[in-house]
Amino acid sequence: MIVEGAPIGADTSVDATLREVGEALCRRFVELLPVTGVSMSIIGGTGQSTIGASDPVSARLEELQFELGEGPHWQVLSTGRPVLASDLQAEHSQWPIFGASALELRVGALFSLPLVMGAVTVGVVDMYRSVPGMLGAGMVARALSLATSTAGVALRLAAQSANEDALIAGMMAPEMRREVHQATGMVLAQLGTTATEAFSRLQAYAFSNGQTVQYVANEVVMRRLSFRDLTE
Amino acid sequence: MNEVAREVRLNAAFVKLADTLVADYDVIDLLHTLMEECIGLFDIQAGGLMLANTLGTLELVASTSERADFVEVMQLAAGAGPCIDCFSTGKAVAVADIEATATKWPEFRDAALKQGFHSVHATPLRLREQTIGTMNLFGTRSEALSPTDADAAQALADVATIGILQERLIRESDIVTEQLQHALDSRILIEQAKGVLSETGSMDMDEAFTALRSYARSHNLSLRTVAEGITSRSLDVFGTDTVRSTTTK
Numbered sequence: 001m002i003v004e005g006a007p008i009g010a011d012t013s014v015d016a017t018l019r020e021v022g023e024a025l026c027r028r029f030v031e032l033l034p035v036t037g038v039s040m041s042i043i044g045g046t047g048q049s050t051i052g053a054s055d056p057v058s059a060r061l062e063e064l065q066f067e068l069g070e071g072p073h074w075q076v077l078s079t080g081r082p083v084l085a086s087d088l089q090a091e092h093s094q095w096p097i098f099g100a101s102a103l104e105l106r107v108g109a110l111f112s113l114p115l116v117m118g119a120v121t122v123g124v125v126d127m128y129r130s131v132p133g134m135l136g137a138g139m140v141a142r143a144l145s146l147a148t149s150t151a152g153v154a155l156r157l158a159a160q161s162a163n164e165d166a167l168i169a170g171m172m173a174p175e176m177r178r179e180v181h182q183a184t185g186m187v188l189a190q191l192g193t194t195a196t197e198a199f200s201r202l203q204a205y206a207f208s209n210g211q212t213v214q215y216v217a218n219e220v221v222m223r224r225l226s227f228r229d230l231t232e
Numbered sequence: 233m234n235e236v237a238r239e240v241r242l243n244a245a246f247v248k249l250a251d252t253l254v255a256d257y258d259v260i261d262l263l264h265t266l267m268e269e270c271i272g273l274f275d276i277q278a279g280g281l282m283l284a285n286t287l288g289t290l291e292l293v294a295s296t297s298e299r300a301d302f303v304e305v306m307q308l309a310a311g312a313g314p315c316i317d318c319f320s321t322g323k324a325v326a327v328a329d330i331e332a333t334a335t336k337w338p339e340f341r342d343a344a345l346k347q348g349f350h351s352v353h354a355t356p357l358r359l360r361e362q363t364i365g366t367m368n369l370f371g372t373r374s375e376a377l378s379p380t381d382a383d384a385a386q387a388l389a390d391v392a393t394i395g396i397l398q399e400r401l402i403r404e405s406d407i408v409t410e411q412l413q414h415a416l417d418s419r420i421l422i423e424q425a426k427g428v429l430s431e432t433g434s435m436d437m438d439e440a441f442t443a444l445r446s447y448a449r450s451h452n453l454s455l456r457t458v459a460e461g462i463t464s465r466s467l468d469v470f471g472t473d474t475v476r477s478t479t480t481k
Contacts (some may be wrong), residue, residue, distance in 0.1 A: 063285075118420035119463035148287040150414045178292075178303060178423050182437060185427020185463065191419055195463050221437075 014036035014134035022052025042123035072112035073096040087132040108132040115151040119195035258454035263294035276369040283365035313340035318354035328376035350374040425459035
């Protein structure tokens, strides 16, 4: 159950490795939804990174999609919308190579959802089921809500993997600070782009300048930095 | 305010809040309305309502001011201060004199005093044994809320809880998190939309929020819907207004 039990990410401190936390985030989906396995990835300043998988098949499915550059994962990233393939046997031809490889792994159904933070897609949750079958409307709603509540934690985890000590400064996770969301909106308007693109530009700028996203966001909100003036 | 006038006003506040609970209401707008009502009802000068996210961290979802320095005070209060104490104990925390708290919450104390706040009253948003957030009222005088006022604040907080969770859905325990998450994510979307408006309209974040809210109200749309339109650039708040003012000439 979601409400009871310890809040997720509560033990991100010393002992638990990042990988374990990532796996725990994935297992939550397996516990609460009729799926066999789950993997999760985040788009950061340096590109995408997998933050966890609940089992070897999920990990392999994610790996295959990264290697092949095709699959529901990429579809979610480009559209920001869920992909629900409830019978892979019937639907695998839309991803010729990945589809065939997934069938070989005895995958019956694939469901991929965006991890969203407001208007920004920050990553993807890839789920599979060993037997075909639809996710009902209620389960889709639950899955989307789980994805939304996981986005911030997953993003923080990915940032932590990239630069371990940059994080645990203070109670407030950087992605929760209002300035980051406000700056995303400002950059969106400055570049005439999407929220997702604006947020990755913020992250990439922070990464390449060795600054935190929070710091860069503050510069943008204070109007000391405009992405309008930056060349690609 | 005398007792009778106050009673009338308190009742009016409940009715106003109850109205917003009908059908397709806007939860963020409801919470803003609630905070604004508190300023009239109690001897306080500012207020903020915080909800817990998946991590159990409190996030500000509605406040009487969107100004960065006030938001900062709220965030400090949620890190080490009266809000987090109220949230973790599930009990109201009354601080009649913030200055007298000395070293208990030094960062919160300094920031609050700098903003001219001398008292704070944090009321839990409770659903049965679970606390989902806190409603925090700040005063510029060092004086506690009267017991009657504290009770009224709790009653308003209870209405807010129902508003957030929608009574008819709370029997399903996992829905609680979904409703909360929806409110928290709406807030993120609103911040992103404020950024867009601030950039395109050359205004500060406070003005951007006011512009967003007035547009939502005058077009009978939810704050979330307007924010979605702004961030996907399918809605031009300023453009539409220009068109309207020229056509009505």
